[in-house]
Amino acid sequence: MTGLIRDSGNLDVNSHYAHLLLCHHFHGTCIAAERGSDFIGFVSAYRPPEDPGVLFVWQIAVASSARGAGVAGGMLDQLVRRASGGRVHFVEATITATNTASIRLFTSFSRRLGVAITHRRLFPAELFHGVEQHESEDLYRMGPLPSTFSERNGVS
Ligand SMILES: CC(C)(COP(=O)(O)OP(=O)(O)OC[C@H]1O[C@@H](n2cnc3c(N)ncnc32)[C@H](O)[C@@H]1OP(=O)(O)O)[C@@H](O)C(=O)NCCC(=O)NCCS
16 A cells, blocks of 8 residues: 555655554545455545544545556445445545546546535645645535435445
8 A cells, every 4th residue: 555655656655554554443444456466546534533424535546557447436436335324424535736637536426426526725735844845735525425325326
């Protein structure tokens, strides 16, 4: 996971230990994608303790050799299907303004679900003290999710 995130080129790299903690404490809301024996995708997400109706997607990455084939979209669908059951009403993620692929990914996801997508500035660039050329992060919010999501989307 650490290698995939590092090789993605535009995600903040976390430590191995951070990823182990993510998968240990939030295994119900993290997904890995494999093709044969290759590890080709990863999405980490969690439900904020003070706002458990939200599923916050922290990082999503697909290996460059596997992009453009629906892997990321499939992981998002599967993630929401697993986490829903009436408990999750909105999906959120932060995206920088120049990350076209990610904006398209979440726009496509909301279109597939037939839900609204809005965005607003969450973390302005100046908050990333000491991080070279870190862009502002905008919060994208999708929903409310249809209560029948898991029945309508037989993603596996
Ligand atoms: C963003 C990322 C995860 C997308 O993975 P992917 O498996 O290629 O995405 P999908 O094939 O599921 O495509 C989902 C949608 O995004 C669109 N899309 C994907 N990559 C795109 C690109 N480079 N430019 C424009 N649109 C793109 C697809 O056309 C599709 O839209 P559609 O359903 O309307 O046809 C991948 O490019 C990546 O790992 N990027 C680096 C890490 C990153 O930036 N993560 C997001 C941080 S918030």
